[in-house]
Amino acid sequence: xxxxxxxxxxxxxxxxxxxxxxxxxxxxxxxxxxxxxxxxxxxxxxxxxxxxxxxxxxxxxxxxxxxxxxxxxxxxxxxxxxxxxxxxxxx
Numbered sequence: 001x002x003x004x005x006x007x008x009x010x011x012x013x014x015x016x017x018x019x020x021x022x023x024x025x026x027x028x029x030x031x032x033x034x035x036x037x038x039x040x041x042x043x044x045x046x047x048x049x050x051x052x053x054x055x056x057x058x059x060x061x062x063x064x065x066x067x068x069x070x071x072x073x074x075x076x077x078x079x080x081x082x083x084x085x086x087x088x089x090x091x
Contacts, residue, residue, distance in 0.1 A: 004055075012039045012046025020050040036062055 008014040016037040023035045034051030036058055052058040063079070070077040080086055 008048075010046060012041065012044070013048060015039055016046050016048030020048045024050055034058070034061070 008017045019037045037048040039046050049058045067077045
């Protein structure tokens with residue numbers, strides 16, 4: 001079941017939408033600038049994306065940024081797709 005929508009669906013995504021409206025209207029924003037806003041409360045999260053033609057590009061930027069955050073902490077972040085076996089465990 002998809003949860004993607006072009007309009008805010010709850011309190012968190014309405015806040016994301018407001019933050020992105022500020023981003024989009026900022027006098028220093030360039031046409032090539034993009035933003036991802038992620039908000040969480042004690043129960044769930046909401047995300048807003050602006051400036052991306054393809055959601056896959058937003059996901060890629062998010063993963064690259066997460067890896068950089070881990071590296072800044074002296075850690076590595078690895079993703080293993082579901083249904084695959086890590087190379088070290090392959091027969």
